[in-house]
Amino acid sequence: MADYKKKPAVKKKSEEQIQQEQEEQLRKIRTPRRAEGELFGVIIQMHGAGQVKVLCEDEIERNCRIPGKMKKRTWMRERDLVIVKPWDFQTSKADVVWRYLGFQVEHLKRRGLLDKLPV
Numbered sequence: 001m002a003d004y005k006k007k008p009a010v011k012k013k014s015e016e017q018i019q020q021e022q023e024e025q026l027r028k029i030r031t032p033r034r035a036e037g038e039l040f041g042v043i044i045q046m047h048g049a050g051q052v053k054v055l056c057e058d059e060i061e062r063n064c065r066i067p068g069k070m071k072k073r074t075w076m077r078e079r080d081l082v083i084v085k086p087w088d089f090q091t092s093k094a095d096v097v098w099r100y101l102g103f104q105v106e107h108l109k110r111r112g113l114l115d116k117l118p119v
């Protein structure tokens with residue numbers, strides 16, 4: 001007779017655990033590093049092949065590239081809030097550095113960091 005190992009039961013997270021995880025993520029929320037030239041932006045159009053059009057907080061639309069490590073792990077949609085870093089030699093283009101989740105966007109709105117963006 002074969003000796004099969006039973007898989008451990010998957011425990012569902014309670015609402016308290018979910019809230020605790022969200023609070024933890026809010027404490028560690030990433031903001032743009034202004035010294036490095038990073039900006040908030042909103043994705044306004046998907047071009048495909050790792051390319052998106054982003055409306056930045058300085059009111060310039062930039063064609064942005066999604067780097068390979070983000071392309072595979074992070075899914076992006078229109079109206080997502082992101083951090084972009086404009087290129088030094090061609091400021092009409094940029095790289096996407098970070099994407100925010102829904103509750104993180106609400107937290108940033110309450111802090112008043114997104115006043116310049118149509119979020």
